[in-house]
Amino acid sequence: xxxxxxxxxxxxxxxxxxxxxxxxxxxxxxxxxxxxxxxxxxxxxxxxxxxxxxxxxxxxxxxxxxxxxxxxxxxxxxxxxxxxxxxxxxxxxxxxxxxxxxxxxxxxxxxxxxxxxxxxxxxxxxxxxxxxxxxxxxxxxxxxxxxxxxxxxxxxxxxxxxxxxxxxxxxxxxxxxxxxxxxxxxxxxxxxxxxxxxxxxxxxxxxxxxxxxxxxxxxxxxxxxx
Numbered sequence: 071x072x073x074x075x076x077x078x079x080x081x082x083x084x085x086x087x088x089x090x091x092x093x094x095x096x097x098x099x100x101x102x103x104x105x106x107x108x109x110x111x112x113x114x115x116x117x118x119x120x121x122x123x124x125x126x127x128x129x130x131x132x133x134x135x136x137x138x139x140x141x142x143x144x145x146x147x148x149x150x151x152x153x154x155x156x157x158x159x160x161x162x163x164x165x166x167x168x169x170x171x172x173x174x175x176x177x178x179x180x181x182x183x184x185x186x187x188x189x190x191x192x193x194x195x196x197x198x199x200x201x202x203x204x205x206x207x208x209x210x211x212x213x214x215x216x217x218x219x220x221x222x223x224x225x226x227x228x229x230x231x232x233x234x235x236x237x238x239x240x241x242x243x244x245x246x247x248x249x250x251x252x253x254x255x256x257x258x259x260x261x262x263x264x265x266x267x268x269x270x271x272x273x274x275x276x277x278x279x280x281x282x283x284x285x286x287x288x289x290x291x292x293x294x295x296x
Contacts (some may be wrong), residue, residue, distance in 0.1 A: 079111035086128045098128055100143075109291035117141050167220050168252045175245040176211055189242035193235040197227065200234065214244070217256045225260035230259060233267040237274045251277050258285065 071129070086098045086107040093102075103115050122128040145155035190207050198204035205213075210231055216224035232240060232254065244250055254268040254277075265285050272282045 077107060077114050079118045079121060081107060082115055083122060083127060086119065087177050090128070095128075113143055113252060164274070168248065170246060171258075172249045172252045174215055175220060175249050178209070179211060186242050186245075189239040192239050193231050193243060196234040196236070199232045201230065214253060216232065217253065217260060220256070220260070222260045225257060227266040228253075229261045232271060233264065237271040240271065241275060246274060247277055249275075251281055252276060255281065258280065 076121050082103060085103045089098050089106055097121075100112060100116050100119060103119065104110060104112060109117070113288070119128060141152060141155060141159075145152045150158075182190075190210065194205055194207045194210050198211060205227055209227060213224040213227040213231065217228045237250075240251055240253075241247070245255055250271065254271060256262075257264050258268050269282060269285050271277070272285070
């Protein structure tokens with residue numbers, strides 16, 4: 071006999087667990103959970119899945135891999151078109167990937183080459199010239215990592231580092247233009263007053279014109295990099 075009544079969180083938890091046991095974490099999708107349950111609205115099931123994913127009881131799912139039901143429902147909840155939702159989801163996915171790339175670049179400083187370590191030492195020294203508190207190299211790296219996590223409490227130090235340090239030292243420390251862009255973008259988000267320093271670094275390192283245009287509040291075509 072088919073069960074009656076509303077779908078509960080426990081119902082979804084059990085169905086997701088059964089699917090994961092058969093197909094692995096990536097197999098848990100909205101449509102499969104609905105089929106496993108044999109009842110319930112997609113919207114209710116999605117809400118329970120979101121709760122389970124937020125507590126890591128169910129692995130996060132990449133909504134850009136064909137789970138159209140979840141895409142449509144998410145777009146509807148946000149009040150945006152599916153095309154807009156997909157565009158924003160792609161941007162967020164790229165943002166996460168770039169953040170992970172920078173985190174990897176900042177890992178294991180003891181194994182860094184001598185040029186990178188010297189560049190970090192110079193950035194650290196410059197960051198302490200206008201402050202009564204002199205940061206350590208570990209402080210600087212911790213500030214960069216905190217900014218990637220969106221932690222505003224250490225954004226001030228990160229801002230001092232990029233404002234007072236040499237752009238090419240920053241380039242060496244974070245390993246490349248893409249990582250410099252990621253770091254500067256996160257710092258500007260947390261500390262808007264750091265925009266002039268970000269623009270200066272961006273122009274010197276010839277970073278992405280669209281990013282510079284956003285900081286300059288000008289269309290891409292109006293950004294001139296000497």
